[in-house]
Every structure is written in structure tokens, then in C-alpha cells.
Amino acid sequence: MASPAGRTPSGRPPSVRARDARWRGALAVLEEMRREPGVTRAGVAQRLGLTTGSATEITARLRELALLAETPAAASGRGRPTTVLHPHPEGPLVVAVDLRQEDWRLAVAALDGRPHVAEAATHGDREPGRVAAAIAAAVRRVHRRHGGRVRAVSVAVAATVGHGGVVQSAVLGWDAVDLAALLPDPRLPLFVGNDEALAAAAEARYGAAAGAGTALHVTIEVGVGGTLVVDGRPVTGATGAGGEFGHLPFGDPALRCPCGASGCWDLTVDGRAIARHLGEPPPPDPRSYAQAALAAAERDAAVRSAVGRAASAFGRGLAGLINAFDPGVVTLGGFAEPLRTAAAPEFGAALTGGLMRFRRPAPPPVVAAVLGGDGALHGAAAAGLDHVLTEEGLSAWAAERTG
Structure with a gap:
């Protein structure tokens, strides 16, 4: 590491290449700690191809800078004892x-x-x-x-x-x-x-889409949101405003969305859609209304039918996104997974019917997001x-x- 003034022992500022080398190993170790909380120093060294001495030196420097802390790992066999890496209690x-x-x-x-x-x-x-x-x-x-x-x-x-x-x-x-x-x-x-x-980026890094090169994350809260994630990064467009799936014109063109457009998919899949199918006014909180509707669907045929119609609209739109983006996996967050589960026949039929024929034998897996409401x-x-x-x-x- 550089001296306190950020200079080499000779007093000259370190070169760009020297600064890069100084942090390269440290960043790699910290990224491993971030990727797998509770990872051991030995595990990091093995993954990064570091010698025991290099791993020890890097972690020692990171401890000095309050970037990580180490605690003894549980003994496993007769190998050399190692430590578990954690964020430093005084760290960033x-x-x-x-x-x-x-x-x-x-x-x-x-x-x-x-x-x-x-x-x-x-x-x-x-x-x-x-x-x-x-x-x-x-x-x-x-x-x-x-x-x-x-x-x-x-x-x-x-x-x-x-x-x-x-x-x-x-x-x-x-x-x-x-x-x-x-x-x-x-x-x-x-x-x-x-x-x-x-949330999609987090799911691709830490959740159900980890390891997938191309993942589609779709969620329902108030309307539909999500994005396509490629190599762990969300595709958000030229200005950052991409991924507005809920404002695709997959819905009824006679319905005007609060966004200003007509026919938005948003209006066909959440609590507002369920209320409309039941002849009720738009709920002030579509999220809690939808959750209550799912709870009532098992004992009320009218509610069950309204939920099924919302699930069908969701399945059709999701098929369109799969056709367009060709994801390796689809993760569902928020109300999307409970809606699919509550009306699985309607959702499944709409999804299959909306897929291009060549996709139907082997569609991408559609799985629940694992980070839930914390995504x-x-x-x-x-x-x-x-x-x-x-x-x-x-x-x-x-x-x-x-x-």
C-alpha cells in the first residue's frame, strides 16, 4: 500500500499501473466476500488462484484499512486452520x-x-x-x-x-x-x-437468477415492473428509463393509464384489474387489495374468476416478453408469483398460448425470486x-x- 500521503517510498506519486496493481487483489478478495458472505480465506485463495502467503498478505492489509475482519473458521479435518471473512465493524x-x-x-x-x-x-x-x-x-x-x-x-x-x-x-x-x-x-x-x-440486478447477483447470462425479472406491485439483466447488469436503455414493462400496450386500449398512455399492461394484472372485474372502484392500495383477493379466492367463485382473468393477462404478456428477449430464466417478484400460483391453470394456458411454437417444448424456467420484498x-x-x-x-x- 502507499504511504499515508499516497506516495511511494521514493516520494513520487505512484503510477497508474502501480495503483491498479495495488488494489487489484484487494478488490478481488472483497468481491468474493460480497458474493458469498461467510466465505473463508482459504476458499477465496482457491477461487482466485492465490498462494496462501498472498491471501494472508492481502487480507492483513485489508484489516489494517478496516475493510474486512477475520474470525477463526470451524475446524474441518487436519488441514491448516483458516478464517472466515466479514466486513470490518468500522468499514465503509x-x-x-x-x-x-x-x-x-x-x-x-x-x-x-x-x-x-x-x-x-x-x-x-x-x-x-x-x-x-x-x-x-x-x-x-x-x-x-x-x-x-x-x-x-x-x-x-x-x-x-x-x-x-x-x-x-x-x-x-x-x-x-x-x-x-x-x-x-x-x-x-x-x-x-x-x-x-x-431488484432484478440483485436477483441476478445473489438470487434465483445467479449464474444466468440473460435473465428476465418481472414483478407485480402496483402494475408490472422489471427488466432484462445481461451478465449481471440491468438493460435500462439510453437514458436509464428502460424496463417499463407495465406500459407496454398489452391491455385494453379503452383504459387510460395514470402514466398518460392507453392500453397499458399495468391495468390488467394487479389489484386494480381484480377490482374492475368485480365491479368495484379502484382500490387506494392495489397491492394490499390484491393480497386480500387471493386470500378470498378459495371461498368466493367471483373473486376466483377475477383473479384468473388477471393471471391470464399476466401470462400472455409474459409470453410476449419471453418471445422478445429470449431469457435463460425468468424470475417473478412481488405479487407475480402468488398470482401465478393462485391461478396456475389460467396463467399456464395463457403463457403457453402466447409463446412462439418453437419455444413451447423447452420454455425458459419461470421461478420465484428468492429475495422477496427486499430485492x-x-x-x-x-x-x-x-x-x-x-x-x-x-x-x-x-x-x-x-x-
Whole structure:
């Protein structure tokens, strides 16, 4: 590592190549710890092709910089004892926020990327300034508690996101909203992403789509969201606003969506669709309404029929996405998996009927997402850590620790 002033022993600034070499092994070790919490030093060394001495040296330097900690691993056979790698208790943190239709949650994540919820609240109302102020106050409290350990703030929001900010949210009733007020320190980076795109990225890294080169993540909360993930990264388009599956015109063109378009798929698959089929007014919270409808479907034939119609609409649209994107696996989040399960015959028939003939013998597996309702928080934490776990990010941390 460099001296406290960031210079070589000769006093000259290190070259770019030297800086790269300095952090390359450290980043690889930290990424393994992030990929598999609880991994041992011996396991990391084996995966990365490191000698025992190199692994020991790298982890020692990372301990000195408060980037990881080690605890003795459980004995297994007569081999040389090893250690389990963990984030250092004084190490870097990112603040992750999940901003949804009815509420928000704030979590803190260390270098293993696992978010731990610190605060949560429902919206008093959805006026953007008041929502942002409530979240900003919570972020400031976390920042005061942890100080310079906080390296980034990352927000997953139920909205269309473009150029790093909110451009529109049909579910929140927002148009363009600036979330810069969430930063407790203007020197910190702020990352804003669509909640389902971030959940998809997390599912591809840590969840049911891990190891798949091309994965399609689709979720239902208030409408349909998701994205295509290629090699672990969501495909979000030229401005970041891609993945708005719910606004594909798969629905009834006579229905006007809050987004401003007609015929959106959103309106055919969630609690609003079930209520409409039952002749009831749009529910204030389509998510909780849909959950209640699934619970009632077993004993009420009319509700069962309404749920089946929503499941059919979901299956048809999903078939269109499979035809278009050719994913290796499809993961379902939110209300999507319970809807499929509750009306499996209707969903299955619609999905099969919508697939191109050559796909029907071997369609991609459609599986439940394993991160559940925490997928967006995991994804937001990952986006923040992608900034921290770079040569520049570690260099800045090291300079502050030693300087």
C-alpha cells in the first residue's frame, strides 16, 4: 500500500499501473466476500488462484484499512486452520432507500451488500417535497451515527428513472422530482434507480437468477415492473428509463393509464384489474387489495374468476416478453408469483398460448425470486457498493483512514 500521503517510498506519486496493481487483489478478495458472505480465506485463495502467503498478505492489509475482519473458521479435518471473512465493524457503509407507493424503508449495508433496515415509515401524503424531507431526515440521522463511514446514498424508487433522476411515477402521482435533498453531504454520490430494475440486478447477483447470462425479472406491485439483466447488469436503455414493462400496450386500449398512455399492461394484472372485474372502484392500495383477493379466492367463485382473468393477462404478456428477449430464466417478484400460483391453470394456458411454437417444448424456467420484498433494497445497496468497490473508491477510503 502507499504511504499515508499516497506516495511511494521514493516520494513520487505512484503510477497508474502501480495503483491498479495495488488494489487489484484487494478488490478481488472483497468481491468474493460480497458474493458469498461467510466465505473463508482459504476458499477465496482457491477461487482466485492465490498462494496462501498472498491471501494472508492481502487480507492483513485489508484489516489494517478496516475493510474486512477475520474470525477463526470451524475446524474441518487436519488441514491448516483458516478464517472466515466479514466486513470490518468500522468499514465503509452505503445507505439504501426503497421508496414505494405507500411507504419507504431505509437500510444500511456494509461491504457484504446485505441491507439492514434502520428506519421505515408510511407516507403521510405523497407530496414529493414532504416525502423527500422525511427520508432526508432519516438519512441525516444515519449519517450522524456513522459519519465518514457512509460512502454513498442509493435510492430504489417506484418510478421511471432517466438521467439519474425521477422523471415520472404513475404509482406515486409524480412527474419529475429531484431527490438531491436526500444527500446529507454534497460530497457523497447519490444513485437513483428504478426499484424493479435494481431488484432484478440483485436477483441476478445473489438470487434465483445467479449464474444466468440473460435473465428476465418481472414483478407485480402496483402494475408490472422489471427488466432484462445481461451478465449481471440491468438493460435500462439510453437514458436509464428502460424496463417499463407495465406500459407496454398489452391491455385494453379503452383504459387510460395514470402514466398518460392507453392500453397499458399495468391495468390488467394487479389489484386494480381484480377490482374492475368485480365491479368495484379502484382500490387506494392495489397491492394490499390484491393480497386480500387471493386470500378470498378459495371461498368466493367471483373473486376466483377475477383473479384468473388477471393471471391470464399476466401470462400472455409474459409470453410476449419471453418471445422478445429470449431469457435463460425468468424470475417473478412481488405479487407475480402468488398470482401465478393462485391461478396456475389460467396463467399456464395463457403463457403457453402466447409463446412462439418453437419455444413451447423447452420454455425458459419461470421461478420465484428468492429475495422477496427486499430485492430493491439489495439492488440499491449493490449500486452504492459498485461505487465504493473501485480503485478510486478504495483509494479515497485509504487516504482518509491513513491521512
